[in-house]
Amino acid sequence: MRHHNSVFHHVLQFVPWARFEQAVDAHASDRRVRRLTTKSQFIALLYAQLSGAQSLREIVEAMASHSQRLYHLGATAPARSTLADANANRPAQLFADMFAVLATCASPGLRRATREAIHLIDASSIRLTEMSRAWADYEAHGASVKLHLDFDAGEAVPAHFAITPARVNDVTMAHGLPIEPGATYVFDLGYYDFSWWAKLNEAGCRIVTRLKTHTRPRVLQTRAVAEGGRVRSDRIVAIDGRLKSHRGAHHPLAGIPLREVVIAIDAHRTLRLISNDLHAPAEHIGELYKVRWQIELFFRWVKQNLKIKRFLGTSENAVRAQIAVALIAYLILKMAHAATRCSASLLTFSRLVRANLMHRRPINRIADPPPTDRRDHRQIQLDLS
16 A cells, blocks of 8 residues: 655645754754754644644644654654743744745745836734733733734745734834845835835835825926826826924935826725836836735735634744744745645645645645545455345
């Protein structure tokens, strides 16, 4: 009989374990560890994400029932208290580092010349229990954190992320995100910061965002637009007026010509967009901003299909570790879905992985029905009816 590894075993093959061991050594996370290694902790957290386990007890009991198959994964079934201690104390930055490694694996190292890099910047709030108020208190909103994301629209994968208490402003985290020179950055009004825009422009990046109603730019040139079209106006403008916060200092956008494009959404609503791209068609500017919905759909997908709404711990470290592993799970599912060339959608593929996680069957035929048992005609068949 031909041996098949479990679906979970196939999924774990997309993890670069050599890099994982390097991260373990760098953070000394296995130092003086006698029971649960960092690898076993990671596999347990990943099992929770892929199987849909809701609690520490459910993870422990489910993995214990598959203890023989865990041997082939290089892991052991954890004890509940040991796993809780590891989540609370083992550095969550290790899993953030592994996310960065897998994000590089999920995106090709070299882009085609015809494909532009489009980064979507946004943040989403995640509610926590009242037991996390000590570090994530947000006034009347209770305990919550923000997941700040740099989403690669071309590959449909997150490129960078950061986790902060909800009270931290979005722009504050945007200044800390790495910038890819020459890429396109699309973001909403939460990142309305002229100094950050100037920083992106200096790196040769194209920016596309909305313009607030109280911002009155100085018009340099008005371009003709087609009557009856979606583009209502197209103007070259300058934003270089005095800023109260700068106290007469040099305006960050002084000397930078910008493009104001007004796009009609429907008969009664319009979008007032601003960009530093002076040459692309106005319709293209509008289409770039429309791509921003990809990151909204990503947040919705992750919250509905992975475990970042109910947490296994209340400490900051445990919450950070779980969110990082959730994003890792998404990248692994994305890579496995592409490698198996499954005709089903990523959502259907993730559901099939969940249903067959510990079953022994090839992952590239996970959507196929199981083969029928072949009976040997030489065997005597007994009619026991």
